[in-house]
Amino acid sequence: MLKEERHAYILKQINLHNKVLSSDLSEQLVVSEDTIRRDLNELAESGKILKVHGGALSKSFHYPFQQVDAYAKDAKKEISRKALSLIQNGMTLLASGGTTMIELVRMIPDHLTCTFFTISPLVALELAEKPNLQVILLGGQLSRNAQISIGSKVVSELNDIKVDLCLLGANSVSLEEGITDSDWEVVQVKKAMIKSAQKTAIVSIAEKLNSIQKLKVCNLNSIDYLITDLNAQDSLLTDYAKSVQVI
Incomplete structure (x- = not known):
């Protein structure tokens, strides 16, 4: 595989999953980790990604308030519009982090009166702009990579x-493995979020x-709603609709 092809693949994975690990990319591309490190360094120097220890992050995920x-x-805006249909006045909600969640909370109308718990400082700041929301930020160690409390x-x-209702972002979703992630600490927090909610909606x-990470959050049947940008009748969602309500 040419270097340009490797770079395109790496950028695609970072855009999809917000972060990548050098070890995973080495396995997927069948090249040495030294080669991957050089690729990541070049992409970082060109301003396309953020290089971190052991991998790289998406710039838009890491700096959502900047012009990235x-x-x-x-x-993500289409997903947000659909997710808003689940939110009603007087509800108590729990929100995860990520760029989709930030788009969602930005769309919340000013007249809505709800209580929001969140594990994300960035989401909390967006929610605080809404005049009728009570916002409670759950504290803990801040993950520099995921930008949530862990x-x-x-x-x-x-x-x-x-x-x-828990509104939960996902790194990967599949019929076989359900919701998966690549960070052990994040997985433990997501499991606790699902446990604390009467209903959970995955926004993705x-x-x-049809992608899988190494660490499992839950099976599909532990989720109540799957909200994507596709029409609910799309053929890609047919099998998912057998396990979860697709919106």
Whole structure:
């Protein structure tokens, strides 16, 4: 594979999953980790990604308040419009982090009166702009990569609350493995979020469907809603609709 092809593949994976690990890319592209490190360094020097220890991050994920175009922004806005149909006045909600979630909370109308718990400082700042929302930021160790609270403290706080609806971003979604991720600490927080909610909605661009990460969050039947940018009748969603309500 040519270097340009490797770079295109790496950028695609970062845009889809917000971060990549050098070790995973080495396996997927069947090249040495030294080659991957050189590729990541070149992409970082050209301003396309953020290089971190052991891998790289998406710039739009890491700097959502700056003028960096988020990947698949129109698709994420469509997901947000659909997700808003689940939110009603007086509800207590729990929100994860990520660029899709930021697009979603930006669309919340000013008249809506709800209580929002969130593990994301960035999402909390967006929610705080809405005049009729009560916003509660759950604290813990801040993950520099995922930009959410992680660790035993936030898991303990999640165990003490019960919400009507959890809005949860996903790194990968598949029929066989359900919801998966690449970060052990993030997986533990997501499991606690699902446990604390009466209902859970996964918000994910369709490109993440039929992909699998190494660590499992839950099976599909643990989720109540799957919200993508596709029409609910799209053939790609037919088998998913057997396990979860597709919106």
